[in-house]
Amino acid sequence: MNTTILKNEEKVLFGLRNLFGSYGYSRFKMSKFEEYELYVRNKDFLVSDSVITFTDTNGRLMALKPDVTLSIVKNTKETDGVQRLYYDENVYRVSDKTHAYKEILQAGLECIGDLDEYNLCEVLLLAAKSLELISDDCALNISHLGVTSALLERPELRPIRRELMTCIGEKNSHGIASLCAKRSVDTEITQKLQLLTETYGPADEVLPKLAAAFTDETAQSALAELKTVTAFLEQVGSVRVWVDFSLVSNMNYYNGLVFRGFVKGVPTGVLSGGQYDNLMKRMHKNARAIGFAVYLDLLERMTEEKEFDVDVLLTYTDATPIQTVLDKAAELTEQGNRVSVQKRIPEKLTYGRLMELK
Amino acid sequence: MCEWINVALPKGRLGEKVYKMFAAAGFECPEVLDDTRKLIFENEPKKLRYFWVKPSDVAIYVERGAADVGVAGKDILLEYQPEIFELLDLNIGKCRMAVAAKKGFRDNPERTLRVATKFPRIAGEYYSKQGRDIDIIKLNGSIELAPILGLSDVIVDIVETGTTLLENNLEPTETVVPISARLIANRASFQFKYNEIQTLVNGMKQQLEESK
Numbered sequence: 294m295n296t297t298i299l300k301n302e303e304k305v306l307f308g309l310r311n312l313f314g315s316y317g318y319s320r321f322k323m324s325k326f327e328e329y330e331l332y333v334r335n336k337d338f339l340v341s342d343s344v345i346t347f348t349d350t351n352g353r354l355m356a357l358k359p360d361v362t363l364s365i366v367k368n369t370k371e372t373d374g375v376q377r378l379y380y381d382e383n384v385y386r387v388s389d390k391t392h393a394y395k396e397i398l399q400a401g402l403e404c405i406g407d408l409d410e411y412n413l414c415e416v417l418l419l420a421a422k423s424l425e426l427i428s429d430d431c432a433l434n435i436s437h438l439g440v441t442s443a444l445l446e447r448p449e450l451r452p453i454r455r456e457l458m459t460c461i462g463e464k465n466s467h468g469i470a471s472l473c474a475k476r477s478v479d480t481e482i483t484q485k486l487q488l489l490t491e492t493y494g495p496a497d498e499v500l501p502k503l504a505a506a507f508t509d510e511t512a513q514s515a516l517a518e519l520k521t522v523t524a525f526l527e528q529v530g531s532v533r534v535w536v537d538f539s540l541v542s543n544m545n546y547y548n549g550l551v552f553r554g555f556v557k558g559v560p561t562g563v564l565s566g567g568q569y570d571n572l573m574k575r576m577h578k579n580a581r582a583i584g585f586a587v588y589l590d591l592l593e594r595m596t597e598e599k600e601f602d603v604d605v606l607l608t609y610t611d612a613t614p615i616q617t618v619l620d621k622a623a624e625l626t627e628q629g630n631r632v633s634v635q636k637r638i639p640e641k642l643t644y645g646r647l648m649e650l651k
Numbered sequence: 652m653c654e655w656i657n658v659a660l661p662k663g664r665l666g667e668k669v670y671k672m673f674a675a676a677g678f679e680c681p682e683v684l685d686d687t688r689k690l691i692f693e694n695e696p697k698k699l700r701y702f703w704v705k706p707s708d709v710a711i712y713v714e715r716g717a718a719d720v721g722v723a724g725k726d727i728l729l730e731y732q733p734e735i736f737e738l739l740d741l742n743i744g745k746c747r748m749a750v751a752a753k754k755g756f757r758d759n760p761e762r763t764l765r766v767a768t769k770f771p772r773i774a775g776e777y778y779s780k781q782g783r784d785i786d787i788i789k790l791n792g793s794i795e796l797a798p799i800l801g802l803s804d805v806i807v808d809i810v811e812t813g814t815t816l817l818e819n820n821l822e823p824t825e826t827v828v829p830i831s832a833r834l835i836a837n838r839a840s841f842q843f844k845y846n847e848i849q850t851l852v853n854g855m856k857q858q859l860e861e862s863k
Binding site for chain 2: 390430432434463464465467468493539555557559560561562
């Protein structure tokens, strides 16, 4: 198959389907609509605050799906073992900044059930391989909310928890210092929080520093899990895997490992994922879950611009026999050229070369 | 340095001050301070590219990756909440976001407070924390005029010395948040140009410590 005509995001999508399928993930096809109520109950889980809604013919308030994970979780049946699902769907969001409606192509997977360390490693491996499909120059950052959440649960930090999480996410160490100073938080705790913003690098460099500072049981077991996963990923892939504790996600939904992938040339993360056992609990599902999404719409800009609209502009006159035109056009396309057949040279068409049939 | 670093500087006096800090950290590009109509300045051997932009646009250039790093006021960051890393408080361009009103203004809590501002999000969040019902009037300049002409009861704006307020018979009544210039970085650039950005951060940090 000639794949040169495919746009970058389409090529990646085919690659992802193949990759997810090869690890036993089955495709989850869903409707574009969902009852709005699902999002009202889990508003904070959504990336954007606004949901595009409409009333259906029965008077129910419906939404154009802004997210796929919630729908997958809602439809999960409790079964033994592990369910592996993937999707590639358009989701619909309202831009917080411009208030414009946006259609976003997303592909991703969810691994739900009685998960163990193997499952976590498998999903992270697939995240790394997904990034490799997009670009050779990519980076996967991993964090573990177990370390962060234990610290933020401290009573003196609870009133400023939200602000602290924003600061950690922005690597804003001076912001943490100022918030903590206002509340007279203990220096040792302030330093621990600041350490989280500064923790960025290869696991073998970063994890020992954290292990020395975070000695409580929850943090130690989180760091041990992180160590296992990063060690595994370093063996198998070519993606640069670094630990980055500025990755924070809403802890009402997420827990455990969270990760984000970047590729060179795209200004924001193209892959985002994590463990969301807390969401499962909130939705009364007795299972653990981990998944990620790849934002395919961001890859549009990575497609190389073609120099011309067509490679060959083939012109003919009223005197040219039609068969001659058809034969020439066929010959040129078989050689792999993009051909435009015209009687007159169109004003705005750009072309590599001109071929005139008399 | 092996990767080109694009830097967005805020036009004006603050930008010039900031550039000097960049230069002292080893990120110099002397042309930047020339009085020319050029928009982009490059230091080819050091792979540095500087450009001047409107101060309120710096965060957009950085968030969208046109600039890897830049310097923006905390007011802009709070108002637009761009997805960037805020790496350092540069401790320059210091001022405060404040509520100001006509001298002798009595705030009647029984009425909706009319607030004129260039910063609707900051003003909205400030009063929402107090549970106060307000009517935000978004203006783009000459905010001080609003209470004088009765367009609003108060204004939420940046106050540096307070001279403009005083000259117009206004006075600051409450501080909303202190403001200063921040070094910001694009989140993806931070991954791929980490060494360069970290060198810059360390160079700037050192200057801040020396000036303490």
